[in-house]
Amino acid sequence: MERIKVVEIIADADLGGGPSHVFGLLKSLDQKKFEPFLICPEGQLSNKVSQIKGVTIFHVPFKSKFDIVSLFELQNYLTKIKSSHDPFGPMVVHSHGTRAGLFTSKVAPQSAFRIYTEHRWDADYHLKNPMTEFWQKFMLRRVLRRMNRVIAVSSSVQSFLINNDLATKEQAIIIPNAIELQTPNSKPRAIKAANRAPVIGTIGNLNPQKGQIYLIEAMEEILKKFPLATLEIVGEGELKESLKFKVESLKLERHITLLGRQKNVEKFFKKWDVFVLPSVAETFGIVVLEAMNAGVPIVATRVGGIPDIIENRKNGLLIPSRDSKQLAKAVIELLDHPALAAKLKRGGIERVENFDWQKVIKEIEKVYTVPFDLE
The missing domain is CATH 3.40.50.2000 (Glycogen Phosphorylase B;)
Structure with missing residues (x-):
């Protein structure tokens, strides 16, 4: 069976909540079914992911939402991934967080299945500046309109996205975070x-x-x-x-x-x-x-x-x-x-x-495979 190209994109370089999730996802992904890629800034996340055999990493700084250089770099890398072996094969572009989603929504290949995971926003989360918060939500709404599927890490995130008209009920699903369990x-x-x-x-x-x-x-x-x-x-x-x-x-x-x-x-x-x-x-x-x-x-x-x-x-x-x-x-x-x-x-x-990664990854893999009838 042909492997699905899966590109994880995140604008954070540390190992906080979102990046930690991306690391666990890439470590747990079945590479017999999926060909994994990571696009992120240089830093702790890419250093840690580099230890996972089979994951190809590209670095994009994502310095700000107006970083035109990063936008073109992302476009070039996505084109390179798409046009590599089997250029007409299935491809998933999965972005994490508003900034990565904003860039991805502009340059992701039209034929790719576009997924976004929200790790931060819910009804309890607010920014210090109300105007900044308004514009972030405005941008997030535009981003999510261009996504085929939206993953919320909890019911509070899903409710926030739907109640604020950021995503539709059909679009937003809950897949929680996970950890690698101790023996x-x-x-x-x-x-x-x-x-x-x-x-x-x-x-x-x-x-x-x-x-x-x-x-x-x-x-x-x-x-x-x-x-x-x-x-x-x-x-x-x-x-x-x-x-x-x-x-x-x-x-x-x-x-x-x-x-x-x-x-x-x-x-x-x-x-x-x-x-x-x-x-x-x-x-x-x-x-x-x-x-x-x-x-x-x-x-x-x-x-x-x-x-x-x-x-x-x-x-x-x-x-x-x-x-x-x-x-x-x-x-x-x-x-x-x-x-x-x-x-x-x-x-x-x-x-x-x-919340074991071995269980949660199966839910994510199902989201990746369903659009291509390759379950």
């Missing part, structure tokens, strides 16, 4: 019950959407019950200095540590008693899957795509966003009730199996 032998051992010096952890970019400020405030209440408790915050971002100032103003330097960006987050999951995701906006929350997979009980806010993953009191605790008191109450409940924590850990390990 059972690599799961961490259960944490001892009645830990009087618990370690609480969170991971995320230090920006307003991630809500770390509320977790820092919650530590005041948590320390009344567990005076030896500590909080570790993993991540970098624009709020680093203001969060550091908040910690100092509350005189919590002995209890809260900002660890910056870390390459190996697995080692932190293994020592944390509770993982907290205090986001005020979160289209999916792949880090929740990672915490579940590591066997850490979770407290997370009921925003965006989080309720797609967590069922309250079955595999995690859901709380309102922007509420430090409720956050503290939930963390204290888990630390005070080891049996509940153990129940949520078991539920999380069971739940995360639904």
Whole structure:
């Protein structure tokens, strides 16, 4: 059977949510059926993908939405891919994010099946400048009108796209993010019950959407019950200095540590008693899957795509966003009730199996093959 050429296009060079998704997709894709390509800026993503045998990588900087040089480079690469062996064969062009979608919508071959995945926008996500937000949504609407299929990573993203007339019901489908599951032998051992010096952890970019400020405030209440408790915050971002100032103003330097960006987050999951995701906006929350997979009980806010993953009191605790008191109450409940924590850990390990790349990739591959009747 002829292989379908699949071109993944993304304008991000780091290993955040969207790029991490693209890496997992390319690593899991069945190369007996698909010939994979990646077009992205030089950086962490392309370096990591270069380790996957069989993936051809082209670099385009995508410096801004007005980058004419990048537009022509993308067009040349897509033409080159299309005109290589079997130029009349099936081809999928799959863009991730508004900027990549904007470029792709202008120069993708007409015969290619065009797919777009939205990783960021839902009803909770907003930009600082309302006019910038308006124009981004306006551009996204134009982009999606030129796509054959739109993938939303959660129900909140799908609802946002449909309710704002950015995509049609027929066009937008839900395929969640995924992770590569640990083998059972690599799961961490259960944490001892009645830990009087618990370690609480969170991971995320230090920006307003991630809500770390509320977790820092919650530590005041948590320390009344567990005076030896500590909080570790993993991540970098624009709020680093203001969060550091908040910690100092509350005189919590002995209890809260900002660890910056870390390459190996697995080692932190293994020592944390509770993982907290205090986001005020979160289209999916792949880090929740990672915490579940590591066997850490979770407290997370009921925003965006989080309720797609967590069922309250079955595999995690859901709380309102922007509420430090409720956050503290939930963390204290888990630390005070080891049996509940153990129940949520078991539920999380069971739940995360639904988000294994080996399962999710089959849904994506079906989207790639259906238009060509090659299932």
